[in-house]
Amino acid sequence: MSAVQARPLTGDQLIVVPYRKVSAGALATNVILILLGCFFLLPMLWMLFASIDSNPDWAIKIPSPTFANFADVLGRADAISSFRSSLILAGTTTVLTTVLALLSAYPLSRMHIPFKRSFMLVILFASGLPVSMLVVPVYQMYVYLGWLDSLYTTALFLAASSLPFAVWLMKNFIDAVPVELEHAAAIDGASTFRILRQVVLPLTVPGIAVTAIYTFINAWGAFIIPFVLTYSPDNQPGPVEIYNFMGSHGLFKFGELAVFSLLFSIPVIVLYLFMSRYFSGAFNFGGAVK
Amino acid sequence: MAVAGTLGPRLDRERFQWSSLLMLAPGLALLGGLFLGPVLYAFYIGFTNLALVGSRSRDYSFTGLENVTRMLGDYVFVKSSWLTILFVVGSAIVGQSVLGMLLAILLRNAVVPIRVVVGSVVIVAWVLPEITVALIWYAFSQAGGTLSILLGHTSSNYLVLVPMLIVSVANLWRNVAFSMLVFSAGLRNLPSEVLEAAEVEGASVWRRYRLVILPLLRPTIVTNLLLVTILNLSEFTLIYAMTQGGPGIETTTLPIYVYQEAFVFHQLGYGTAISLVLVLIGAIFSLLFVRASRSQV
Amino acid sequence: MLSEVRFEGVHKIFGTENAVEDLNLTVNAGEFLVLVGPSGCGKTTTLRMLAGLERPSYGRILIGGKLVNNVSPRFRDVAMVFQSYALYPHMNVYDNLAFGMRARGAANDHVGRRVRETAEVLGLGHLLKRRPSELSGGQRQRVALGRALIRQPQVFLMDEPLSNLDAGLRVQMRAELSRLHQRFRVTTVYVTHDQVEAMTMGDRIAVMNAGRLQQVDAPETLYDNPANLFVAGFIGSPRMNFVPGKLTSANGRSSVTFLGITTPLSTGARLTAGADDSEVTVGIRPEDLMWRPAAGPDCTLTLAATVDVVEPMGHEAYVTALCAGETVTSRFPPRSGVRTQERVELALNPARLHLFDAQSGMTILQRPQAAGVDTLRSVGEARTNDSARGRSERQGEPEARGATTRSEEIS
Numbered sequence: 001m002s003a004v005q006a007r008p009l010t011g012d013q014l015i016v017v018p019y020r021k022v023s024a025g026a027l028a029t030n031v032i033l034i035l036l037g038c039f040f041l042l043p044m045l046w047m048l049f050a051s052i053d054s055n056p057d058w059a060i061k062i063p064s065p066t067f068a069n070f071a072d073v074l075g076r077a078d079a080i081s082s083f084r085s086s087l088i089l090a091g092t093t094t095v096l097t098t099v100l101a102l103l104s105a106y107p108l109s110r111m112h113i114p115f116k117r118s119f120m121l122v123i124l125f126a127s128g129l130p131v132s133m134l135v136v137p138v139y140q141m142y143v144y145l146g147w148l149d150s151l152y153t154t155a156l157f158l159a160a161s162s163l164p165f166a167v168w169l170m171k172n173f174i175d176a177v178p179v180e181l182e183h184a185a186a187i188d189g190a191s192t193f194r195i196l197r198q199v200v201l202p203l204t205v206p207g208i209a210v211t212a213i214y215t216f217i218n219a220w221g222a223f224i225i226p227f228v229l230t231y232s233p234d235n236q237p238g239p240v241e242i243y244n245f246m247g248s249h250g251l252f253k254f255g256e257l258a259v260f261s262l263l264f265s266i267p268v269i270v271l272y273l274f275m276s277r278y279f280s281g282a283f284n285f286g287g288a289v290k
Numbered sequence: 291m292a293v294a295g296t297l298g299p300r301l302d303r304e305r306f307q308w309s310s311l312l313m314l315a316p317g318l319a320l321l322g323g324l325f326l327g328p329v330l331y332a333f334y335i336g337f338t339n340l341a342l343v344g345s346r347s348r349d350y351s352f353t354g355l356e357n358v359t360r361m362l363g364d365y366v367f368v369k370s371s372w373l374t375i376l377f378v379v380g381s382a383i384v385g386q387s388v389l390g391m392l393l394a395i396l397l398r399n400a401v402v403p404i405r406v407v408v409g410s411v412v413i414v415a416w417v418l419p420e421i422t423v424a425l426i427w428y429a430f431s432q433a434g435g436t437l438s439i440l441l442g443h444t445s446s447n448y449l450v451l452v453p454m455l456i457v458s459v460a461n462l463w464r465n466v467a468f469s470m471l472v473f474s475a476g477l478r479n480l481p482s483e484v485l486e487a488a489e490v491e492g493a494s495v496w497r498r499y500r501l502v503i504l505p506l507l508r509p510t511i512v513t514n515l516l517l518v519t520i521l522n523l524s525e526f527t528l529i530y531a532m533t534q535g536g537p538g539i540e541t542t543t544l545p546i547y548v549y550q551e552a553f554v555f556h557q558l559g560y561g562t563a564i565s566l567v568l569v570l571i572g573a574i575f576s577l578l579f580v581r582a583s584r585s586q587v
Numbered sequence: 588m589l590s591e592v593r594f595e596g597v598h599k600i601f602g603t604e605n606a607v608e609d610l611n612l613t614v615n616a617g618e619f620l621v622l623v624g625p626s627g628c629g630k631t632t633t634l635r636m637l638a639g640l641e642r643p644s645y646g647r648i649l650i651g652g653k654l655v656n657n658v659s660p661r662f663r664d665v666a667m668v669f670q671s672y673a674l675y676p677h678m679n680v681y682d683n684l685a686f687g688m689r690a691r692g693a694a695n696d697h698v699g700r701r702v703r704e705t706a707e708v709l710g711l712g713h714l715l716k717r718r719p720s721e722l723s724g725g726q727r728q729r730v731a732l733g734r735a736l737i738r739q740p741q742v743f744l745m746d747e748p749l750s751n752l753d754a755g756l757r758v759q760m761r762a763e764l765s766r767l768h769q770r771f772r773v774t775t776v777y778v779t780h781d782q783v784e785a786m787t788m789g790d791r792i793a794v795m796n797a798g799r800l801q802q803v804d805a806p807e808t809l810y811d812n813p814a815n816l817f818v819a820g821f822i823g824s825p826r827m828n829f830v831p832g833k834l835t836s837a838n839g840r841s842s843v844t845f846l847g848i849t850t851p852l853s854t855g856a857r858l859t860a861g862a863d864d865s866e867v868t869v870g871i872r873p874e875d876l877m878w879r880p881a882a883g884p885d886c887t888l889t890l891a892a893t894v895d896v897v898e899p900m901g902h903e904a905y906v907t908a909l910c911a912g913e914t915v916t917s918r919f920p921p922r923s924g925v926r927t928q929e930r931v932e933l934a935l936n937p938a939r940l941h942l943f944d945a946q947s948g949m950t951i952l953q954r955p956q957a958a959g960v961d962t963l964r965s966v967g968e969a970r971t972n973d974s975a976r977g978r979s980e981r982q983g984e985p986e987a988r989g990a991t992t993r994s995e996e997i998s
Contacts, residue, residue: 183640184673186640
């Protein structure tokens with residue numbers, strides 16, 4: 001040891017940590033990310049700035065602040081009613097989808113059901129079918145049943161179309177609850193109902209939250225279904241109202257349009273933030289396709 | 291089994307529990323009534339001359355392959371199919387997946403504040419309702435909008451000049467977060483020992499990604515491509531709200547053509563037939579991807 | 588309440604796999620029975636069938652004389668400790684312990700009293716408000732145990748309950764489980780793959796392999812008189828040596844030839860099968876194959892061997908040696924000083940040989956047993972006797988050690 005230390009180190013014996021090279025790469029990474037961030041931020045900024053600008057146009061510019069746009073939108077009966085419609089539509093869809101998905105996912109996850117594998121594949125396939133394909137037959141059915149222009153029957157179809165994916169999502173969450181806990185509870189003498197209520201349900205709460213919020217966000221933004229299945233002005237949900245607004249006043253009322261979309265976007269952003277801490281697992285598709 | 295013969299019937303045959311049917315029943319009823327029913331009905335309507343209004347709305351009939359022959363001679367349908375494939379391949383398969391992968395990799399290596407801010411902005415773009423995205427990109431690409439100012443041609447309306455490009459970019463802008471999240475999860479789940487081994491062996495960053503990380507991510511990539519293709523094939527709201535398929539038919543992808551044929555030109559039968567083509571395209575893509583994931587793994 | 592458990596001709600088939608084949612086994616009331624075997628031998632399946640988590644494909648299972656084949660786990664009145672503990676992660680320790688009693692509709696104050704009593708017995712009193720995620724591995728193990736204890740069931744089922752603990756804690760919990768069984772004396776079926784757990788805890792041990800029950804006996808019987816090659820090889824560490832041999836007979840007395848030597852069978856042992864000139868497998872436990880300088884006067888046979896590997900263990904050393912073309916393992920005293928390639932003399936007591944039929948692998952030599960071991964004993968008594976004898980055997984060791992040091996001085 002001492003012999004090694006006694007020898008003076010020459011320059012090429014020093015281990016040079018390539019610190020500068022690493023930092024150049026890191027710098028490039030962060031700069032590229034900032035540029036990409038701007039690409040994503042810029043279009044959004046227009047909505048933010050125009051909503052509080054007394055004289056907005058299509059371009060992003062420093063606003064001359066005013067809350068007149070907000071006052072205008074909140075004073076419009078059609079805007080308020082579209083929020084009400086969206087809430088009914090998305091709320092009903094979410095409750096229906098979540099309850100039915102939970103009820104269906106449990107037996108699919110745990111119980112012996114003939115042809116279960118094929119059934120799950122059909123469900124997965126169904127969740128990929130384009131809504132455009134269903135619009136016409138559903139419209140025909142609704143005409144026949146006299147179900148057109150009702151928020152609740154529209155929600156029923158939205159629930160049906162979001163159910164396959166919701167079942168699939170929920171089943172993955174229930175699969176992740178160790179079955180041994182249910183065995184332990186059964187040996188402990190608990191009835192099936194007690195096991196569901198006190199063991200399975202509390203442990204599935206994250207899954208229920210994710211499924212519900214995911215369904216709500218989709219139903220809140222749903223456009224073509226209510227566009228086709230409802231017609232009276234009172235029943236138009238937010239997206240359809242904004243679309244009509246763009247068509248009729250788009251070129252003149254930038255401010256109100258921006259405020260309307262902004263207000264309409266806030267609920268789903270807030271919900272997403274709630275959900276995000278549970279959500280990372282939901283994107284773990286790894287080898288979902290085999 | 292030798293024992294099976296001597297011991298009589300098995301005592302542990304799986305029993306079907308009626309309670310499972312009870313729990314499945316409501317979901318099955320809804321799916322059967324409002325999903326499976328319409329799907330089967332669509333296959334029927336697609337081969338009829340059903341119309342939205344007029345005598346054909348009540349008195350329609352099965353027309354065999356008439357809708358198919360009509361499609362083959364329909365200039366708009368051919369153009370529309372081409373636009374759909376352009377949209378899916380350009381915006382979804384190439385754009386969304388490549389940018390999503392790039393973001394996932396860059397965010398992994400970025401400093402924390404940039405990671406949080408950029409990551410959040412990308413995700414907010416995805417969470418925004420489609421109609422909002424349509425509106426802000428409409429504004430962004432108008433004459434006098436931010437894009438025209440950035441490019442120095444304030445009088446150019448890019449939604450008219452390059453409509454397909456703009457809607458593709460808007461769609462990419464909205465959906466990239468999905469692929470980013472899928473790839474981030476995939477990268478997080480890679481076995482860290484393998485990555486460390488590659489690093490210890492002195493592989494450059496580029497080689498590490500090309501020879502180790504991307505091959506390991508292969509199942510994730512295939513799954514992402516499959517989901518992204520299926521989701522984007524049926525994209526309607528964003529394009530329709532921005533352009534209604536115009537100018538002319540420059541952005542009339544198949545979902546929009548389905549809607550127009552059915553509810554603007556009142557040809558429910560023909561519109562549905564077109565939607566079946568959409569399903570067919572989806573099935574072909576899915577099959578290709580599933581095959582790709584099976585070979586070489 | 589002491590309940591007997593009986594398996595009568597029980598089979599369990601998964602797909603085409605016979606997980607358990609024709610199991611006939613009685614667990615006596617109040618007994619601590621250990622089910623041991625390599626992984627995949629069917630021991631856990633057997634336990635799960637007893638719990639009601641699997642239904643047997645054929646046969647009958649009785650608890651306390653009552654047929655339970657079609658009784659759901661809920662009504663079997665058994666308690667189970669899972670390998671993963673299976674604690675309810677969203678409940679605190681108190682609620683975890685109380686869950687079973689509440690499910691059975693016990694009154695609140697009664698539940699509270701029992702939870703506190705049980706927590707006291709297990710030293711969990713100060714942890715009642717914690718969630719499982721806030722407990723150490725050992726504490727979780729105790730909660731899992733407490734959840735079983737609190738119910739005072741007819742039968743305890745334990746599925747490798749100690750396998751997730753580190754070595755020190757495992758030894759401690761082993762003793763604690765034995766103590767708890769002494770105290771409550773509930774019929775217990777304990778599954779493990781660890782032969783040390785089996786030997787130290789079981790009143791009796793049931794050895795399984797490939798779905799079949801191999802032997803059920805008290806630990807010492809199992810060790811001294813393994814019924815077949817599998818049991819002989821599975822119980823005991825290092826493994827018993829197996830070498831080919833041949834039976835011969837001269838003037839009415841049977842002899843066996845192996846490793847180049849021939850020895851008459853000891854007078855106490857009785858040959859149950861095997862004709863002259865038949866091929867046999869001779870089993871020799873490593874501790875019966877001693878280093879000549881350390882061997883006692885009973886070791887009348889001497890074998891020449893060449894040392895291959897020496898593995899010092901601290902208190903002793905395992906020596907793998909080549910002897911007449913066979914590789915054998917022997918337990919040497921520590922610091923014997925032997926080296927690889929050294930020629931040594933090994934000593935063997937002919938009374939300690941095991942003989943197995945070369946074809947069937949079944950034992951063909953009935954050896955004398957310590958009195959009282961083979962008959963059904965009152966459990967607690969036998970247990971204390973055993974441990975006392977264990978101690979006295981171990982006390983024999985210092986002598987050997989002394990011999991070693993002497994021999995070292997000589998060399």
